[in-house]
Amino acid sequence: MVSLGVFARKIFGSANDRRIKALRPRVEAINALEAEMQALTDDQLRARTDELREKVAAGTSLDDLLVPAFATVREAAKRALGLRPFDVQLIGGMVLHEGSIAEMKTGEGKTLVATLPVYLNALSGKGVHVVTVNDYLARRDAEWMGKVYAFLGLTTGVIVHGLSDEERRAAYQCDVTYGTNNELGFDYLRDNMKYERGQMVQRGHNYAIVDEVDSILIDEARTPLIISGPLDDRSDLYNQIDGFIxxxxxxxxxxxxxxxxxxxxxxxxxxxxxxxxxxxxxxxxxxxxxxxxxxxxxxxxxxxxxxxxxxxxxxxxxxxxxxxxxxxxxxxxxxxxxxxxxxxxxxxxxxxxxxxENQTLASVTFQNYFRMYGKLAGMTGTAATEAEEFGNIYGLGVSEIPTNLPVARADEDDEVYRTAEEKFRAIVREIKEAHGRGQPILVGTTSIEKSEQLADVLRKEGIGQFEVLNARHHEREAQIIAQAGKPGAITIATNMAGRGTDIQLGGNADMRIQQELGDMPEGAEREAAEKAIRDDILKLKGEALAAGGLYVLATERHESRRIDNQLRGRSGRQGDPGRSKFFLSLQDDLMRIFGSDRMDGMLQKLGLKEDEAIIHPWINKALEKAQKKVEARNFDIRKNLLKFDDVMNDQRKVVFEQRIELMDGENMSETVAEMRQDVVDDLVARNIPENAYAEQWDVDALKQGVSAYLNLDLPVDEWAKEEGIDEEALRERITEAAEKAARERAERFGPEIMAYVEKSILLQTLDHLWREHLVNLDHLRSVIGFRGYAQRDPLNEYKSEAFELFQAMLGNLRQAVTAQLMRVELVKEAADAPPPEVPQGEGHHLDATTGEDDFGGDDGGVLATLQASRNVAPEDRDPENPESWGKVGRNEACPCGSGKKFKHCHGAFV
Missing domain, CATH: 3.90.1440.10 (SecA, preprotein cross-linking domain)
Known part of the structure; x- marks a missing residue:
């Protein structure tokens, strides 16, 4: 019996079908403008950018300009790249402009699709970010699609590892900025460690399109980005403990x-x-x-x-x-x-x-970073299986964009063997058979170990012509993938997520031209050589098509259906024929962990012989159920991580907003005076309880507090003995003395120097306490789960205690700033000193659930040793080079040789 839902879909189409259908009229409107666009000269087409910008400035909404803007980009892409976006690509561009995820199959031209909404949204002048998974793709896409933007008069920047702050600032000022998720996140964190507004590189978060959105917002979102600095060396301890295991x-x-x-x-x-x-x-x-x-x-x-x-x-x-x-x-x-x-x-x-080891200086999750954007969109080949998470966490809908040509790939049922040895024998037989008929084969494995194990088996079987694409060889990644579609080619790949290069049947002509012709000068000889390569590619493509197209042969199921679909999707691009099949054994990780013991016993009872496989659609369904369980568990882990991070994120926003206010403010004297008054009020309230008798006052503690935090030696004990004095009168006297001392210090150094000192001390103290607070929150997070044993909700407990810690941090901030400002001694030249150096530390990408760090070191683009945090022997310090001093005690003699204490000399602002 057909369910009512299935029947309704047959009559009305699915929600996705209806959404795509609703966008068709706009496609027709864009197509209707094509002749008009073709009639324009290059200059006239470029001039349309200024016309559209003027309309945006005058208040016209971007939605109202979508049709003319998309028509302009389509014509520019034809002229600049020789590529004309298909109708389905226009639909993909509309979905991205709406702030949704466009699921488009491999080979459907996602890179080109992005140019349509990028151009439209760049007209506002607020900047558009296109986020990719690695530096190679960021550079490639910026250079390739940058031709379209340049043709239309827009600027393009690229953010990759190794750029200086000036280069980053210039890239963010461009109309369109390409960059990796890690670099953008680290730039955000580093900006919030700067001491002057002019040092910051980003200019806001207007609109972002995330390429391979599932990889970035789901797989990598299990781990927050962290910038950290080194702690003391404890290598002996690690080596000693390792010997016990x-x-x-x-x-x-x-x-x-x-x-x-x-x-x-x-x-x-x-x-x-x-x-x-x-x-x-x-x-x-x-x-x-x-x-x-x-x-x-x-x-x-x-x-x-x-x-x-x-x-x-x-x-x-x-x-x-x-x-x-x-x-x-x-x-x-x-x-x-x-x-x-x-x-x-x-x-x-x-x-x-x-x-x-390292100490956390700043951190943010990808969820909370990308949710800062006014509008967020994404594109990938596989998002539908994670639609619930995209909706819950990011408020992003998923639309499946139809393919330009129907998919002709045959996805066959899995073959399940009892042992891994039987499975590998079957895989080798299948590879030999496909290779014999000249069919290109992509073999998917789940780890380096397994890819090299398979490579050894193939060598023993006399199959020597194959490529292994895994972490050991990823420098050659693009070249290997580009030629994986040649007839009879065998490519063993560890995983195909986010590779960014299509497997074209016959091979990739442009890549071959680049490799084989290299620096050959332009001219008739090069043209002839290019034509010969393209003709050869066409011939090879015909052979690959005749052999059945690309055969995707997977050696194991991944714990996520999406990763399996990414592998499958490499075959059958742009209507090409192809096939895919998964070979499994009961010893595979997924099968073993999810209870294959019963199945093994059942298969033995059924009389399954060696080298025989069980093939049935029910097996596929059972495996998908297991994968769904793992996906649901991973979703819960990420959701739980985010709930805890949201608590920290609220505090992070307050601190980062406060920093920007401090950097923008010219005069901090009012803020500092309020802090000083709060310290006085707190000292009096703590030591002289309201409506208490004089005998109950803790006068000694009050006097010590006044000395410690206000640097004043006041006769508080004498005042307390006066007849009729109360806490209000004591508060007024202490306040008056503190204000007088602060006024005298300000007059001594002048308003300009004092304003500079106040801002510097405020920012540096806030940063120092925030870092300590992050460590406290980490420790709290690691133990709060045990509260569950006492029938208390760990999340509520965490919220409550994190708030108390934050309040305590703000109290400490008032005390620390006041104490430093009431003691600060400066030399006049210090006013001309550059702003304090920003500690940059190392970039990391920490998984709070597994302890794995998903990014770091040089690849984070933020590696720098925190010189101030390491101890250096006095004899190893160069008086001329402060960078060689390491950590210097506040009361030590300054290493420069001035004879002054460090806190009165080079350490005046530290």
Whole structure:
């Protein structure tokens, strides 16, 4: 019996069909303008940009200008690139302009689609950001699509690793800015660590289009971006603790692969306590005494490193470094580090140099960064399976854009074998058969280890002509993918998410021309050589088509359906024929973790022989259910992470807005005076309770507080003995003395110097306390889950305690600023000093649930050693070079040799 929903869809079409149908009239309106656009000269077409800009300035909405703007871009793309956007690409552009996600199959031209809404939204002059997954794509797309924008008189900038602040500022000032999600996020964080408004590089968050939106806003959104600076070196501790793990037995710990956790059993805990006691590293009797918190943390990390993380699967060892492998793309991520000491535990395990740990200076999740944009849109080949998350977290709808030509790919049912050996034998047979008939093959694997295992098997079978695309070779990534469509080509790829290069049957002509002709000068000879290459590509394409098109052969199911769909989608681009098939075994991770024991027993009872496969649509459905379970669990993890981060985000907004107000303000004297008064009020209220008798006053504490925070030696004890004096009179006297001292200091140094000092101290103190607050929140977050055992909601507990910590931070800010300003001593020349140097630290991308760091080091574009946080021996300091001084105590003699204390000399503003 057909359900009512299915019947209704047949009559009225799905919601997606109706939405696409509603956009068709605008497509026809754009097509109607095509002849008019073709009749314009290049200059006249370019002049349309100014005309449209004037209309926007006069109040015309961008929606009303969509048809003429899209018609203009279509004609410009034809002239600048030789590409004419199809009607379905116009629809994709409209969906992006509306602030939604356009799901477009591989090869449908998403890069070109983006130019339509980018141009329209750039007319407002507020800047448009196009976000990509890596520097290569950011550069390529900016250069390629930049020709269209330049033709129409718009400027294009690109944000990649290694740019100076001036270059970044110039790129953000352009009409269109291409950049990676990491670089944009780190720029936002660094901007909020600057000490002058003019140092900031971004100019707001108007409109962003996120390419490979599922990869960036879902896969990578499990981990916040973090900028951190190094702590003291503790490599000996890591190496010492690492030596304990090989001495443990299987009964000493429990491993949960599904949750990626490793815990000690009672027997294991006793053994570890004994090992630590013998090494003199245990304080007290129990491992779980409060004094051993740090040791417990390190020993747990060492266990995880040995039992949950596998070399050549989760990471590789290269050049005395642990280099992480991205679980979604299979790429090597240089500079990326696991957090919270886990990376150091891996370094100790593999006996490479242990790098120092880091302290958080600033952080933001991708969810909260991208939700700052006034309008957000995205495009990808696979978003429908995550539509609920896009809607819940980002308020983004998903529209499936029809393909320009019907999809002719055949997606076959999975073949399931009992063992991995049987599966690999079947894969090799299938590859040989397809290779024999000249069919190009893309073999998808889930890890480097498995791709190289398959490569070894193929070599043993005498198949030597193949390419392996994984993290070890990602420098050649684009070239390998571009030629993977040649007849008989065999390409083994770790993962196909976000590669950004199409597999074209016969090969990619432009890439071959670039490789083979290189620097050959323009002229008749080059033209002839280019024609020969293009003719050869056409011939090869015919052979590949005759052999059945690209065959996507997957060796395992990923835990996300979306990743499987990305792999499948590489075949059948632009109406080409193709096929896809997944080969599985009951020993695969997904099958093993999700209860394949029963299935194995059942298959044996059914008499499944060796090298026989079970093939049935029910198997596919069962696997999809397992994948849905994993996706739902991952969604819950991300949602939970976001709920906690939202608490911090509210505080982050307050602090960052406050910083900007401080940077914009010319005179901070009023703010400083309010803080000083708050400190006085707090001192009096704390030590002289309301309506209390004089005997109950804590006069000694009040006097000490006045000395500590106001730098005043007042006879508070004498005043308190006067007849009839009350707390109000005491408050007035202390306030008057503090105001007088502040006034005298301001007169001594002049209003300009004082204004500069007040702003500097306010900003630096706020930053210092905010960093301490971030550490406190991290610690709170790591233990708050235990409140659940007491039947209390951890999130509500976190909100409540985080608010109290924030209030305490603001109180500390008032006290610290007041105390510093009441003591500050300056030399006149300091007024001309440059603003304080911004600590840049290292960029990281931390996963709060697994402890994985998804980005960092040089790749973060923010690597810089925090010189002030490391200790340097006095004899190693160069008096002429402050950068060589490291950490200098406030009361130490200044290393410059002036004879003054550091706080009165070079440390006057620190």
């Amino acid at each position: 090989p001495r443990l037995e299987a009964d000493d710990y429990e491993i949960d692969e599904k949750q990626r956790t490793a815990t000690f059993t009672e027997q294991g805990t006793e053994k570890v306590e004994s090992l630590l006691r013998d090494a003199g590293m245990l304080k007290g009797d129990s491992l779980y005494d409060v004094e051993n918190v740090a040791v417990v943390h390190h020993i747990n990390n060492a266990l995880k490193a040995h039992r949950l993380f596998a070399r050549d699967k989760d990471y590789i060892v290269r050049n005395d470094e642990i280099v992480i492998i991205d679980e979604f793309t299979g790429r090597m991520m240089p500079g990326r580090r696991y957090s919270e000491g886990l990376h150091q535990a891996l370094e100790a395990k593999e006996h490479v140099t242990v790098q120092p």
